[in-house]
Structures are given as C-alpha cells and as structure tokens.
Amino acid sequence: MEISFAKRGEWTVVTVQGRIDTISAPDFEKSMREQMTQGSNRFLVDLAKCDYISSAGLRCILAAGKNAKASGGELACCGLSGMVKQVFDISGFRSLLRIFDSPDDAAKE
Amino acid sequence: MDDELAVKIEVPAELKLLRPLNLFVRGLMEQAPALAASEKLLDDMELVFNEAFMNVHDHAYRFGAKGRLSVEIILRQDRLEFRFEDEGESFDPNLIPPPDPDETGERGRGVWLMRQFMDQFIYRSDTNGKNLLRLIKNLPVPGR
Numbered sequence: 001m002e003i004s005f006a007k008r009g010e011w012t013v014v015t016v017q018g019r020i021d022t023i024s025a026p027d028f029e030k031s032m033r034e035q036m037t038q039g040s041n042r043f044l045v046d047l048a049k050c051d052y053i054s055s056a057g058l059r060c061i062l063a064a065g066k067n068a069k070a071s072g073g074e075l076a077c078c079g080l081s082g083m084v085k086q087v088f089d090i091s092g093f094r095s096l097l098r099i100f101d102s103p104d105d106a107a108k109e
Numbered sequence: 110m111d112d113e114l115a116v117k118i119e120v121p122a123e124l125k126l127l128r129p130l131n132l133f134v135r136g137l138m139e140q141a142p143a144l145a146a147s148e149k150l151l152d153d154m155e156l157v158f159n160e161a162f163m164n165v166h167d168h169a170y171r172f173g174a175k176g177r178l179s180v181e182i183i184l185r186q187d188r189l190e191f192r193f194e195d196e197g198e199s200f201d202p203n204l205i206p207p208p209d210p211d212e213t214g215e216r217g218r219g220v221w222l223m224r225q226f227m228d229q230f231i232y233r234s235d236t237n238g239k240n241l242l243r244l245i246k247n248l249p250v251p252g253r
Contacts, residue, residue, distance in 0.1 A: 022127060023128055052152055054163075059218070083156065
C-alpha cells in the first residue's frame with residue numbers, strides 16, 4: 001500500500017494505492033495519526049487506486065473517522081469501485097461515512 | 110484442470126504467514142477456469158480466505174497461544190471450498206449480528222463478509238476441542 005496526502009480546499013485528500021488489509025492497516029493508522037497531529041481533521045480518502053480492502057482495512061478507516069469526528073472534523077471516502085465498492089456496500093459503510101464519486105465531487109460542496 | 114484439486118497445509122496461525130498464503134491460494138484458485146476468468150471473483154475469494162485466517166488468529170487464539178491451523182483448499186471446476194481447522198476458542202457464528210448501519214463498532218464484519226461472499230458457511234465445534242469452518246462457493250461453469 002502507498003499512501004499520499006494533498007490539500008484540496010478544506011479537505012486533506014488521502015490517496016491510497018494498492019491494498020488495505022491486515023498487513024497494511026497499521027501503516028494507514030500511523031499515517032493518519034501523523035496528519036491529525038499536524039492539524040488536519042477533514043479527510044477525503046480516495047480509493048480509486050485501491051483494489052483490495054479487508055475487514056481490517058474497513059476497521060482502520062472507521063477508527064480514523066472516529067478520531068476525526070472527535071476533533072470536530074470528518075472522514076469521507078471517494079473513488080469506490082469493484083470489490084472495494086462491494087465490501088463497502090455489504091458492510092453498511094455508506095450509512096456511516098459520506099461517499100463521493102471523486103475529489104472533484106467533494107470539492108464542489 | 111483435473112476433476113478435483115485438493116491441497117491441505119498445516120501452519121502456525123501467525124500473521125507473517127498471511128501474505129505468502131494469500132499468494133499461494135490465489136495461484137491455486139487460478140487453476141479453475143471460472144476463477145482465472147474473473148479478477149473480481151479472485152479478489153472476493155482472497156478476501157474470504159483472509160477473513161477466515163484472521164478469525165482464527167484474532168479470536169480462536171486470542172489469548173496469545175500460537176496455535177496450529179490446518180487449511181484445506183478443495184477446488185473443482187464448479188466449486189471452491191476452504192476448510193479451516195483450529196484447536197482454539199470456539200464461537201457461535203449465529204450470535205454475530207449483521208453490521209448495524211447506526212453502529213460504528215469496529216469489529217464483527219469479517220464473519221458477515223464471509224457469509225455474504227460464500228454460498229455456504231458451515232461452522233462446527235466438536236468435543237475434542239477442534240473447530241472446523243467450511244466455506245463453499247459455487248462457481249459458474251462456462252457452457253453449462
């Protein structure tokens with residue numbers, strides 16, 4: 001998994017490439033914690049280049065979302081497709097987090 | 110492929126073995142035409158394998174015991190079956206509710222995902238302390 005961060009308006013866009021699973025979830029959590037320490041609390045996780053997510057991946061996104069919310073921010077996701085989209089749907093994540101089509105879509109609001 | 114391909118391996122339920130096992134199982138699954146033809150189906154089945162492994166790692170052996178795990182993969186053209194056998198803590202899968210849309214609890218989604226992606230989810234715990242989880246997926250056979 002590769003993770004990168006970029007500012008876009010109010011959002012910190014978190015681009016994830018590859019897999020978010022048991023092995024990579026701790027790296028995701030660590031990177032998100034560092035971003036929060038630096039003052040970000042409004043995250044848009046772009047999963048367009050993420051081709052695989054497990055329940056451990058869902059868990060770390062949800063945990064980051066809780067932390068963002070606790071500091072008055074938010075975590076939303078975008079770019080879902082394929083099995084990642086299906087896992088989100090099956091897990092009921094669409095009602096837990098806001099989902100946008102793309103970073104452009106999120107930036108419009 | 111032959112009529113049936115069955116492979117049984119016994120490993121310690123350790124996290125460092127998950128990635129190599131995933132790669133091995135994925136390669137094995139590609140022997141079935143229905144799986145080789147669909148990256149999506151391969152991803153789904155890899156997810157189920159991953160969740161079942163983590164279930165044993167996180168729950169059956171949750172008290173730190175480095176337990177053994179026996180994994181059997183039985184592949185036919187029209188069917189894939191994973192059998193996970195461990196000697197750890199048992200659980201009652203019927204007590205695990207589906208994810209609640211209003212509940213932001215972070216656990217319990219693994220079993221739900223396995224159930225959703227597979228056609229059969231059969232769990233049995235016997236009196237000798239062995240737990241067996243059978244996960245079965247019916248595969249589409251081209252031309253049938």
